[in-house]
Amino acid sequence: MYRKLGVLMLVLVLVSTMLTGCGGSKETGGGDSDVIKIGVFEPMTGSSAAGGQMTVEGIELANEIKPEVLGKKVELIIVDNKSDKVEAANAVSSLIDKDNVVAIIGSYGSSLSMAAGDIVKEKKVPAVGCSPTNPLVTLNNDYYFRVCFIDPFQGTVMANYAVKELGAKTAAIIQDVTQGYSVGLSKYFMDAFKELTGNENAIVATASYNTGDQDFTAQLTNVSSANPDVIFAPGNYGESALLIKQARDQGINIPILGGDTWESPEFLSIGGDAVEGAVFSTHFTAEAPVTEVSEEFLAKYKEKYGKEANAFAALGYDAYMVILDAIERAGSADSVAIRDALSETKDFVGATGYITLDENGDAVKSAVIKKVENGEFVFLTVVEP
Amino acid sequence: MTMSFTEFMQHLANGISLGSLYALIAIGYTMVYGILRLINFAHGDIFMLGAYLTYYAIVFTSIPWYIAFILAAVITGIIGFLLERIAYRPLRDAQRITVLISAIGASFFLQNFATVVFGGRPKAFPIPQLLNKIVNLGGVSINIVTFIIPAITIGLLIGLNYIINKTKTGMAMRALSKDYDTARLMGIDVNRIISITFFIGSFLAAVGGIMWGIKYPQLMPLMGSMPGVKCFIAAVIGGIGNINGTVISAVVVTAAMEILRFLDSSINLGFIKIPGIPGMRMVIFSIIFMLVVIIRKDRLLKEN
Numbered sequence: 116m117y118r119k120l121g122v123l124m125l126v127l128v129l130v131s132t133m134l135t136g137c138g139g140s141k142e143t144g145g146g147d148s149d150v151i152k153i154g155v156f157e158p159m160t161g162s163s164a165a166g167g168q169m170t171v172e173g174i175e176l177a178n179e180i181k182p183e184v185l186g187k188k189v190e191l192i193i194v195d196n197k198s199d200k201v202e203a204a205n206a207v208s209s210l211i212d213k214d215n216v217v218a219i220i221g222s223y224g225s226s227l228s229m230a231a232g233d234i235v236k237e238k239k240v241p242a243v244g245c246s247p248t249n250p251l252v253t254l255n256n257d258y259y260f261r262v263c264f265i266d267p268f269q270g271t272v273m274a275n276y277a278v279k280e281l282g283a284k285t286a287a288i289i290q291d292v293t294q295g296y297s298v299g300l301s302k303y304f305m306d307a308f309k310e311l312t313g314n315e316n317a318i319v320a321t322a323s324y325n326t327g328d329q330d331f332t333a334q335l336t337n338v339s340s341a342n343p344d345v346i347f348a349p350g351n352y353g354e355s356a357l358l359i360k361q362a363r364d365q366g367i368n369i370p371i372l373g374g375d376t377w378e379s380p381e382f383l384s385i386g387g388d389a390v391e392g393a394v395f396s397t398h399f400t401a402e403a404p405v406t407e408v409s410e411e412f413l414a415k416y417k418e419k420y421g422k423e424a425n426a427f428a429a430l431g432y433d434a435y436m437v438i439l440d441a442i443e444r445a446g447s448a449d450s451v452a453i454r455d456a457l458s459e460t461k462d463f464v465g466a467t468g469y470i471t472l473d474e475n476g477d478a479v480k481s482a483v484i485k486k487v488e489n490g491e492f493v494f495l496t497v498v499e500p
Numbered sequence: 501m502t503m504s505f506t507e508f509m510q511h512l513a514n515g516i517s518l519g520s521l522y523a524l525i526a527i528g529y530t531m532v533y534g535i536l537r538l539i540n541f542a543h544g545d546i547f548m549l550g551a552y553l554t555y556y557a558i559v560f561t562s563i564p565w566y567i568a569f570i571l572a573a574v575i576t577g578i579i580g581f582l583l584e585r586i587a588y589r590p591l592r593d594a595q596r597i598t599v600l601i602s603a604i605g606a607s608f609f610l611q612n613f614a615t616v617v618f619g620g621r622p623k624a625f626p627i628p629q630l631l632n633k634i635v636n637l638g639g640v641s642i643n644i645v646t647f648i649i650p651a652i653t654i655g656l657l658i659g660l661n662y663i664i665n666k667t668k669t670g671m672a673m674r675a676l677s678k679d680y681d682t683a684r685l686m687g688i689d690v691n692r693i694i695s696i697t698f699f700i701g702s703f704l705a706a707v708g709g710i711m712w713g714i715k716y717p718q719l720m721p722l723m724g725s726m727p728g729v730k731c732f733i734a735a736v737i738g739g740i741g742n743i744n745g746t747v748i749s750a751v752v753v754t755a756a757m758e759i760l761r762f763l764d765s766s767i768n769l770g771f772i773k774i775p776g777i778p779g780m781r782m783v784i785f786s787i788i789f790m791l792v793v794i795i796r797k798d799r800l801l802k803e804n
Contacts, residue, residue: 158620159620160615160620160721161620161720161722162622162720164619164620164621164622165621165622168620168621195620327726329715329716329718330514330518330716332510332511332514333507333510333511333758333761336506336507336510336511337507340504340507353622353718353720356718357716357717357718360717363634364634364641364642364643365510365641365642366634366636366641381621381622381624381718384623384624385622385624385717385718387624387627387632387717
């Protein structure tokens with residue numbers, strides 16, 4: 116009897132999922148109402164949660180400031196991609212098929228964005244990334260854009276800093292092999308570092324780990340035995356903070372450099388004293404607002420959230436505003452029309468700077484270098500492209 | 501191969517300390533299996549709760565950290581007891597597979613509950629200054645927590661052995677794990693003994709969670725699943741149901757996994773440089789693990 120009941124339950128579950136599945140895609144008719152839907156897929160949980168949540172704060176603020184376009188209300192549909200590539204692809208499919216969004220914002224994490232790349236291309240719905248910096252996100256994809264700089268530039272900026280400011284002659288790499296972001300950025304850093312030092316063998320050691328690893332003692336021991344002048348270790352803020360803590364525990368006291376993902380409060384709280392002196396590149400700083408929009412954004416953000424805004428919130432804000440600007444210029448909420456307008460974005464005044472999208476859909480912008488001092492991110496310098 | 505003596509010592513020290521930590525979690529698997537023949541899938545999540553409760557006790561109250569540690573471990577023990585009351589006891593006479601499914605359900609519940617309540621963003625475990633010191637031993641720089649963890653495990657293991665071998669409750673536990681039905685007929689209060697078992701197992705998992713927090717100060721809602729699997733493996737290799745065997749196996753298995761790390765790094769033979777293969781150690785480890793299981797298949801699941 117129990118068995119029969121079990122089968123019955125199974126059938127019920129299957130049927131109900133099928134029904135909801137169909138029901139969702141039948142709603143297409145209601146798409147042209149007085150609401151324009153913009154989908155957001157960001158990591159709200161998992162290893163990149165802090166980055167995703169900070170980005171969403173910026174997007175929500177932008178939606179509050181500019182809630183309407185073409186006389187219609189803009190509705191944000193936010194889904195959690197759980198810092199997982201499969202979930203990211205599912206999230207984007209469901210935004211397009213079930214929610215009928217006309218454009219998509221996301222995602223923090225290059226690998227997560229790439230997981231959605233083919234889907235947005237095939238369904239012809241434009242996506243604007245806030246902070247995915249790997250070149251492959253937008254390459255050969257007419258439907259993917261981004262409001263941030265890309266890693267060849269970011270890697271060069273950090274290699275320049277290592278060679279010119281720190282006087283480094285050799286460097287070691289510790290990369291997260293499961294993150295396109297980390298592998299790509301490491302590669303560009305290595306290329307630039309070798310060129311700047313004029314030494315083909317300037318990278319004396321390379322070590323790898325996976326997202327979710329907690330212990331980096333082995334990689335650190337291995338890398339430090341090659342006696343590099345600096346370590347470049349771009350990766351998630353959590354893993355990177357643990358890595359730096361373990362390096363200092365092991366008595367490795369050389370400078371450790373990274374990329375824009377480090378800018379999160381968790382990097383400071385998890386790393387504690389150990390991350391003092393860590394240097395990384397990022398997109399934006401509250402200390403040096405670049406445009407009139409930056410100042411407005413900073414003030415409104417502080418008013419709403421009671422804290423200082425960071426790069427991810429600012430990029431989230433810009434991604435939303437760039438899409439709305441494209442809708443206005445297109446004069447329509449049709450996905451393909453929005454895409455065409457997006458590709459013509461020129462000198463758009465955003466919170467993070469002036470945004471012009473090049474033929475790949477990438478923004479060409481300046482980078483900011485920050486350092487951890489007394490438990491805070493301190494602005495060092497701005498680097499022009 | 502090219503691993504220097506210092507590197508070897510670093511990995512060994514790290515392996516023993518991590519292994520002692522895993523031992524604390526593995527004991528819970530082994531005790532529950534010994535009595536109920538149940539793989540308590542939610543045990544890794546109990547470990548996670550222990551770490552989070554400690555975080556909240558230290559950050560949101562003004563009680564000293566050592567009291568917070570004890571308090572969090574006791575509360576986690578009570579949660580373990582409640583878990584058994586709610587999810588397993590009603591199924592005492594059901595088929596074993598039913599209880600197993602209930603355990604998986606409980607695990608999902610705890611993970612998702614933690615995501616909702618504690619949030620998806622990681623929390624930084626507040627490490628007491630006293631436990632965050634670096635010592636230098638003959639050129640090897642090591643955090644003292646590496647030595648504290650094995651010491652605590654040994655202390656708790658002595659206490660646990662006393663309970664099991666010298667007290668009436670311990671005698672009842674041994675009787676139940678030897679012959680559940682006969683022990684029941686002899687008038688042992690089965691429910692009481694099982695509740696105590698869950699309390700002890702969860703208490704130890706919470707101590708493991710606290711140690712984990714000090715070693716790797718990043719708390720996440722899903723942090724229990726991976727250690728959970730590793731500890732279960734350790735419990736099986738050590739002879740599930742056998743507490744001391746489980747502890748030894750956890751330490752040996754983890755230390756071996758750490759020492760195998762030389763496979764991850766590149767090997768320089770002077771004339772040729774063989775690149776390291778990241779992840780290779782887990783492949784080798786899995787093969788060794790499967791071999792152990794196959795060779796020792798008759799003795800593996802024999803309870804002590």
